[in-house]
Amino acid sequence: MKIVSIVGARPQFIKAAAVSRELRKHHKELLVHTGQHYDYAMSGVFFDGLEIPAPDFNLGVGSGTHGAQTGAMLRTVEEVVIQEKPDWVLIYGDTNSTLAGALAASKLHIPVVHVEAGLRSFNRRMPEEVNRVIADHLSALLLCPSSTAITNLEAEGITKGVHLVGDVMLDVLNWAKERSAPKAPETLNRLGLKKNGYLMATVHRSENTDDPHRLLNILSAFNTLEEPVLFPAHPRFRKVLAESGHQLKSHIKLIEPLGYFDMVTLTHSARLVLTDSGGLQKEAYWLGVPCVTLRDETEWVETVESGWNKLAGFDRDAIVETIRTFTPPSKRPALYGEGCVSAKCVALLK
Numbered sequence: 001m002k003i004v005s006i007v008g009a010r011p012q013f014i015k016a017a018a019v020s021r022e023l024r025k026h027h028k029e030l031l032v033h034t035g036q037h038y039d040y041a042m043s044g045v046f047f048d049g050l051e052i053p054a055p056d057f058n059l060g061v062g063s064g065t066h067g068a069q070t071g072a073m074l075r076t077v078e079e080v081v082i083q084e085k086p087d088w089v090l091i092y093g094d095t096n097s098t099l100a101g102a103l104a105a106s107k108l109h110i111p112v113v114h115v116e117a118g119l120r121s122f123n124r125r126m127p128e129e130v131n132r133v134i135a136d137h138l139s140a141l142l143l144c145p146s147s148t149a150i151t152n153l154e155a156e157g158i159t160k161g162v163h164l165v166g167d168v169m170l171d172v173l174n175w176a177k178e179r180s181a182p183k184a185p186e187t188l189n190r191l192g193l194k195k196n197g198y199l200m201a202t203v204h205r206s207e208n209t210d211d212p213h214r215l216l217n218i219l220s221a222f223n224t225l226e227e228p229v230l231f232p233a234h235p236r237f238r239k240v241l242a243e244s245g246h247q248l249k250s251h252i253k254l255i256e257p258l259g260y261f262d263m264v265t266l267t268h269s270a271r272l273v274l275t276d277s278g279g280l281q282k283e284a285y286w287l288g289v290p291c292v293t294l295r296d297e298t299e300w301v302e303t304v305e306s307g308w309n310k311l312a313g314f315d316r317d318a319i320v321e322t323i324r325t326f327t328p329p330s331k332r333p334a335l336y337g338e339g340c341v342s343a344k345c346v347a348l349l350k
């Protein structure tokens with residue numbers, strides 16, 4: 001079969017690292033990079049490091065408002081789908097690239113397979129939530145990471161083509177963990193960090209970066225902490241930080257976005273993770289690192305139920321208090337499958 005896969009943003013490159021490898025063993029895959037993320041540190045480094053096949057189509061869409069960005073992708077993805085006439089269009093997650101892929105394919109009557117289907121935050125102010133809902137309603141095959149995702153879909157009347165497969169990010173993490181482990185001491189040395197002697201932080205969601213009140217609260221919580229914070233900054237965060245004029249204290253080490261192997265190593269060695277990212281909440285869990293999530297809700301509710309992830313919102317005192325007092329439970333049950341998820345996804349395409 002011929003499959004056109006759509007990627008465009010950092011977490012999608014990571015997922016494609018596992019799925020593309022498996023897909024190409026059995027089928028012809030054409031990889032489309034929309035260009036939503038375009039800096040080397042946000043895109044190229046993943047293709048090089050994770051051995052992802054070079055994209056067959058680079059759409060070069062770049063940044064813009066949601067409408068402009070999604071519209072430009074819709075037009076260009078449609079051209080590829082018309083030209084290639086694939087048997088399936090495969091989309092990942094919840095970004096604007098996901099939405100454009102789902103719309104372009106379904107209007108051309110090409111069945112859509114959605115990897116990471118059924119997740120909900122129940123917060124429609126998040127652009128990702130809008131993208132997920134639409135993508136799921138337009139998909140013929142919905143590959144879910146958890147039974148919660150299946151229940152969410154049922155509640156919206158989606159029951160056909162729904163399968164529980166687990167999370168493809170676990171495949172990539174398992175692969176990368178083995179490869180990066182020997183270099184851990186060197187990586188920590190390079191950054192002057194000690195194992196379990198620092199926090200790993202990331203902030204990029206528009207609900208945090210684009211709301212001055214929330215941003216100030218989060219920055220002021222970080223400034224109050226008494227331990228080193230390693231902060232690989234997403235370009236959106238850097239931009240708003242510069243515009244806001246806020247200063248970060250010297251225990252916060254603001255660095256460029258990390259490649260995947262370094263990110264895995266440095267997350268694994270951190271005492272705790274502080275994040276508003278979806279992927280990092282799961283990676284922290286799988287690596288056995290407690291996570292404080294800088295949001296009011298999460299799609300990854302199982303990590304919270306397990307006691308390894310706490311939602312601290314954006315209140316300065318709540319964030320600081322949660323970081324200081326967090327003691328995770330001794331048990332950490334397997335969540336989102338036990339690996340080999342990509343093979344299950346590809347088998348279901350038949």
Ligand code: UD1
Pocket residue numbers: 009010011036037038039040042043063064094095096097127128204205206234235236278
């Ligand atoms: C997107 C996804 C989000 C995902 C995240 C991972 C949507 C709606 N959101 O958010 O679900 O978790 O990717 O990172 O699709 N920028 C650069 N260089 C780059 C990429 C972006 O400077 O390589 C800047 C853009 O100019 C823009 C900002 O970062 O101002 C945000 O980029 P955008 O494409 O809107 O998505 P993300 O916020 O990264």
